[in-house]
Amino acid sequence: MGDNAEKALPRWQEVFAGLGVAGYRSYGHTSVQRFGPIGNVHLVAGQNNAGKSNALRVFAELGPLVSKGAFYQHQFDIAGALPDGWPTNQPLVVSIGLRLTDELMDLFTLGTTNSEPYLREFFEYDLFSHGSHGVVWFDYDIVIEENRCTPKLRGDVFQQRIDSLRTPEISQTISQVVSIGNLGSVSPSRDAMRLVQHVNPWRFFPPVTQLAAARQLTADDDETDLIEQQSVSGRGLIKGLQNLAHPDSSNRRRDAPRYEAINRFVRDVLDDAEARIDTNARGTELFVKTNGVDRELHDLGSGIEHLVLIAVASTLAQDTLVIIEEPELFLHPSLQRKLLTYIGNQTSNHFLASTHSAHLLDSASSSISHVELVDGFSQARPAIEPGERAALVSDLGYRASDLVQANFLVWVEGPSDRTYIRELIRLANSNLVEGSHYSVMFYGGALLRHLSFDDPEVDDFIKMRAINRKAAVVIDSDIDGAQRTAINQTKQRVVDEFRNDEFGLAWVTAAYTIENYVHHDLLRQAVADLYGGKTLAMELPDTKSPLKKGSVMGRKSEPSKTLIASRVIELASESGRTWTSAPWRLDALEMAHRLAAEIGKANGN
Structure with a gap:
């Protein structure tokens, strides 16, 4: 299959993808919590006491052990090696994630030819990747007994992978590579483990520099702290x-x-x-x-x-993983963004930081892990997609006063829609206050009525949801029952975007426009009050806009929807005023209660 040529070792920055842990401090022993895949800057975020500091701590504590060769050996002495806080009476698991780069795969081939595709297919397995495309995770049990600490590669996933193979070519290739490499072939699963142990994933664990939470410039002559793994x-x-x-x-x-x-x-x-x-x-x-x-x-x-x-400490350190607790301390949001740009682009390091800052989390250049406390134990999950990032920010408890982001956003077509929606929300839950519990934003009716499905402006509106995933959109159906019997393709795209989200709500009006929700007698009275006794046409079908151009008898121009909306609300709330029916028609109140419930949920109610 080829000669057993020595392969050049890739740089850790190209291969190292992350670290996992179970049974460490606030991280329970039942499942491994994985931090990664990490980018040049990786942020660990979550509420206080969720486990952010413990995540940084395990990176920092493994650094010296790895640099001393502890994970290169079968065993190492506990005395002077095991960090404080490591459990000695319960299982501890650490996991290292590696990117399946061509350079890493070359190492696994042991210089053999034609084996790389089979080996790559072996590792591209769900129980190795754990949802991280192009990454393989290797889990190690840290067994502590009789003052000796033994890292043992977990073998169950290797056997499961062998059992999942439908043809023998992959397992045969692994055994052939192991035999040619003189590693001693035993069985396909054991051979795969021996191959991993020979390559030794821990050689790609980065050197670590930790920047302590308490920071003060001094003139101490000892500068080694800044350039070594301390x-x-x-x-x-x-x-x-x-x-x-x-x-x-x-x-x-x-x-x-x-x-x-x-x-x-x-x-x-x-x-x-x-x-x-x-x-x-x-x-x-x-x-x-x-x-x-x-x-x-x-x-x-x-x-x-x-x-x-x-900035200085990050520049003095070279080719290390720099760990920082809450870099946003004392910094204006603009300075936070400048710092992130500098450390990510102007140094040779990677960075791991805990943070509460939404301004850092908004950065498209950083990877993120979201830490939550679930049933008393810390759980970590990647928050890479915009929706996951927004869920993370809301978990931090930010409010409109902290961010250019409301607790809940209601997207409507224009000002008159805002007037109606605000009143309907009040009727559904009088405790909800605009500006405090929710905010209303306009998208403009033409956006969804006239633009095509794939128009860039529609793309931009959908992307704008990243501002706040806790949001609803109210859309006029514009269904006329003749030329159009369903909402157009552009509106359907937006509806799907909002409905395919935990907090999303898409409210498509049951009739042509939101004005059709107002009882006809009430709408006619509002128009008469504003336009000198002139009134609307006698017929107000749900398949047409009741306030289109020419709808007010004796008036050619289009009536002001905004003024009419305000007058409708005044009339509907006047004491002693009675109507032949409730002021609101169709599913207006039903949808208002659904919207109010979503707003309440977003506000922790």
């Missing part, structure tokens, strides 16, 4: 920056671009094209030259100081 609290940052600003000749080519990247970031943050960060000659003080004046960094405010500290 916790960083700010010690040595000034000295480290000085070395970048004034490198010796051997490091100038490496360090000058990194120092310039920091200065570009500072200029962007301060909006000063001439701004520059530097230290004094002794490396004991850090200052920023802005607007022609040298100023100490802390004089620019805690937010700027905090921002620069993260």
Whole structure:
């Protein structure tokens, strides 16, 4: 099948996809919770006490163990190696996710030819991928007994995969590769495990730098905290920056671009094209030259100081996974976004951060894990799709005062629709208040009435749902019973988008427009009050708009729907006023109660 040539080792940034854990602190032992696939910036978000810090902690604690070779060995001593908090009396599982890149698959082939497609098909299995396309997860039981810790690759999934194969070619290929690689062929499932153990997934676990929650710039001479796999609290940052600003000749080519990247970031943050960060000659003080004046960094405010500290520490560390607790602390939303752009694009690192910030979560460049506390245990799930991200943001408890996002959005065609919908919601639940529990936004009737199914503007409206997935849309059916017996294709597309969502509600009017919901006598009285006694036509069929052009007798122009809507609400609420029937027709009140229930659910009621 070929020679057993040595394959070049891919960089961890190309292969490492994430980490999973079970039986660790708040993470229960019944199922592995997986963080990934991770991108250049991976955010862990959720409510307080959900388990975000524990997720970061397990990454940080595994780093030193892996760097010491603990997972390369069959066993390692507990003394001095096992981190505090690791359980010794219950099962612990850690899982590593790898991307099935061509370079990784080359390692699995052991230099053999024609085996790669079979091996790739073997690993592209649901119980290996756990829903992450192109990723394989390997689970390890951490067995602790008699002061020895043994990482054991779980074999059940390998046997299940072998059992699922319909033809023998894949299992035969695995055994052939293992035999050629002199790994000792035993059985197809054991052979597959030996192949994984030989490649050793843990060689792709990244070196880790942890930036501690308490951060303060100091002039400590010891800068090793910033460039090795240890916790960083700010010690040595000034000295480290000085070395970048004034490198010796051997490091100038490496360090000058990194120092310039920091200065570009500072200029962007301060909006000063001439701004520059530097230290004094002794490396004991850090200052920023802005607007022609040298100023100490802390004089620019805690937010700027905090921002620069993260940027400098992230630049000093190279080719590591930098772990940060709540980078948004003290930062205005615009600075949060600038920081995310810098650390994701201007350094050689990947970043793992816990956050409560919706401004960071809105970033299209970051991958996200959503952590929730379920039955007393932390559960993690990826929140990659826009709908999942919005669910995550709502879980954080944001309100309209915190975000350009309401608790619940009601999309309507225009101002008159807003007037009717607001009143109908009040009738269904008088405790719901616009601006507090929900907001009404306009999409414009022409958008859905005249544009084609695949028009870019319709695409944009659907994408705009990412603003807030907790939303409803109210749509005039425009069904006339003759030329149109169903809503058009464009409206149906929007309806499907809203209905295929946990919180979505699509309200298509039972008649032609929302005005058809108003009792005919009430609508006629409102028109008469506004237009000097003129009234509507005697016939008001549900297949036509009652307020179209020429509908008011003796008036050629189209009546004002907005004014009429306001007058309708005034008349309907006047005390002592009686109508031959309820003011609202068809399914108006039924749909209003459904809408109010969705709003209440979104507000935790």
